[in-house]
Amino acid sequence: MYKKFRLAWPFLLPGLAGLLIFYGIPFVGGIWYSVTDGKVQNAFVGLENYISVWNNTMFQMGLKNTMELSLICAPLLFLLSFVLAAGLHRIRPAGGFFRSSVLLPYLMPSSAILLIWLIWFDFRGPVNRLLAQFGAERIDWLIGPEARIPVILLFLWKNLGFCVVIFMSALQSIPESLYEYATLEGASFMKQTFRITLPLAVPSAFLVGILSFVNAFRIFKEVYFIAGAYPNEPLLYTLQNYMSNMFNQLSYQNVTTAAYIFAVIVFVLFGVLFLSQRSALKRLNGGD
Amino acid sequence: MSNQKGFRIWLARIVLTLFAVIILLPMVQTFLYSFSSIPEMQGLMDTRGKRTEETWMDLHLSPHKISLGQYEQVLVKDEEILRFFTNSVVYAVAILLGQAFVVPAMAFGLSKFKFRGRETLFFMIVMLMLLPFQVTMVPNVLTLRFMGLLDTAWAVILPMLFAPFFIFLIRQFMISLPDELLEASSIDGAGPFRSFLWIVLPVCRPVLGAAAALSFAESWNLVEQPLTYLSKSETLMPLSTRFNQMMAGNQGYEFAGAALYILPALLIYLFFQEDILAGIQLTEMK
Numbered sequence: 176m177y178k179k180f181r182l183a184w185p186f187l188l189p190g191l192a193g194l195l196i197f198y199g200i201p202f203v204g205g206i207w208y209s210v211t212d213g214k215v216q217n218a219f220v221g222l223e224n225y226i227s228v229w230n231n232t233m234f235q236m237g238l239k240n241t242m243e244l245s246l247i248c249a250p251l252l253f254l255l256s257f258v259l260a261a262g263l264h265r266i267r268p269a270g271g272f273f274r275s276s277v278l279l280p281y282l283m284p285s286s287a288i289l290l291i292w293l294i295w296f297d298f299r300g301p302v303n304r305l306l307a308q309f310g311a312e313r314i315d316w317l318i319g320p321e322a323r324i325p326v327i328l329l330f331l332w333k334n335l336g337f338c339v340v341i342f343m344s345a346l347q348s349i350p351e352s353l354y355e356y357a358t359l360e361g362a363s364f365m366k367q368t369f370r371i372t373l374p375l376a377v378p379s380a381f382l383v384g385i386l387s388f389v390n391a392f393r394i395f396k397e398v399y400f401i402a403g404a405y406p407n408e409p410l411l412y413t414l415q416n417y418m419s420n421m422f423n424q425l426s427y428q429n430v431t432t433a434a435y436i437f438a439v440i441v442f443v444l445f446g447v448l449f450l451s452q453r454s455a456l457k458r459l460n461g462g463d
Numbered sequence: 464m465s466n467q468k469g470f471r472i473w474l475a476r477i478v479l480t481l482f483a484v485i486i487l488l489p490m491v492q493t494f495l496y497s498f499s500s501i502p503e504m505q506g507l508m509d510t511r512g513k514r515t516e517e518t519w520m521d522l523h524l525s526p527h528k529i530s531l532g533q534y535e536q537v538l539v540k541d542e543e544i545l546r547f548f549t550n551s552v553v554y555a556v557a558i559l560l561g562q563a564f565v566v567p568a569m570a571f572g573l574s575k576f577k578f579r580g581r582e583t584l585f586f587m588i589v590m591l592m593l594l595p596f597q598v599t600m601v602p603n604v605l606t607l608r609f610m611g612l613l614d615t616a617w618a619v620i621l622p623m624l625f626a627p628f629f630i631f632l633i634r635q636f637m638i639s640l641p642d643e644l645l646e647a648s649s650i651d652g653a654g655p656f657r658s659f660l661w662i663v664l665p666v667c668r669p670v671l672g673a674a675a676a677l678s679f680a681e682s683w684n685l686v687e688q689p690l691t692y693l694s695k696s697e698t699l700m701p702l703s704t705r706f707n708q709m710m711a712g713n714q715g716y717e718f719a720g721a722a723l724y725i726l727p728a729l730l731i732y733l734f735f736q737e738d739i740l741a742g743i744q745l746t747e748m749k
Contacts, residue, residue: 178577395596441598
């Protein structure tokens, strides 16, 4: 609407200044830290820091656990929200109660919900009691490798609603007549889901997928709630733990280097997701 | 055929309702437990974590006897929870106020002005939005350290003011506003600044409500930032970082603290629910 950049300045200035000061400049400036040794002379060391961080066992453990947790959480979140949105779409216009309930946790402080989680997943708590009803062994949910499960469930509980809402609005934009026509032609429910719903929902599906990963990568809160700042269980040691430790030791060389390595990994992953979305769209559209 | 369809719809309804109940249960149970007496709660919590015993926890859905003892302890007798609660309020309010000055203006600049590099700038904001906290915390820390703000409340507040997600969200809404709206007001002699304040902002009320509610929810559940930026100043921590330590202490009034902490978020959700729904759907279009 307004053509002159001169007019835009006053609006952009506060935000732009903040983004530059807190993100842009230090992000570029931090590269200097990652290629110097941080000693008094501060010598240039090239890629030495990158090699040493990459080979560091704690970094590897944190990265591996963060990646594993996200690769479990993100697809689960994606599938579960698609199924729920599809179910919700079937029963419309009813389902308002479910929609409100499923979105509510997104606004809730999971920090306070933790109290209930600690009771539910206690060794003598209701979840184990339910398991015992079905004749299964009790599980140590809060200590040991199984502690991942309450962590993942807390994450899903909180983030499900957001993805369901996005999927739902995608499903709503698919014209009803397509389904009616398909039913007349004798297409089965499964065929309709894969031939109509899925192709038309792929753009939103891509978005939900990306957002699932963005949220899953930063998984740490849930781990901190259940296992504390210094988890005893090695499977719960995440990248955030590594970053915090390095930060507390004032090891800025390692913090910056680890951040750049992780940023590259994240963007490579998003690039792969983006390309697979493009080819999926092509396949679905060009199928017939 | 139609009978089968009806059956499937009923099945979907039942499954979804069950799901909704499970999702709501933690909140309901927190509120119910907050009305147990302190000794009852301590007794229940004492049975936690004992691996050797074969019996189950003595669990009830609701308290034996309604008591306001926990609330009395939290609100009147004991200052600790209230102090951390106040910290949380300070962070949430400061972040919201700051964002109110920065975010809508930036979104307006990115949507209703044409200049070279606008799309690049927007693309960079989206990229920033996609970066995980473990990456963005590093530039933040470098700046905060340079300014000497680490271990002060500013360390938590300042970086949040420029949250790229909310710039993105409001920009998505503003870009869909018709230009005629602004043309009409500039014919009346209003410059961009007055049009922004008196025309654009009122029209954006739903998306501003959604952004405010989502931003509140984020700052009400802060964990990573205070733990990293305030590692040496425990007294500045928001309540959201304290619940797991409180649970270990077992003083019997944790649930009143949790219920008080859930309540503002719940009220905001009930008040802004429709805006939030519409706001989340905005993230979809490009």
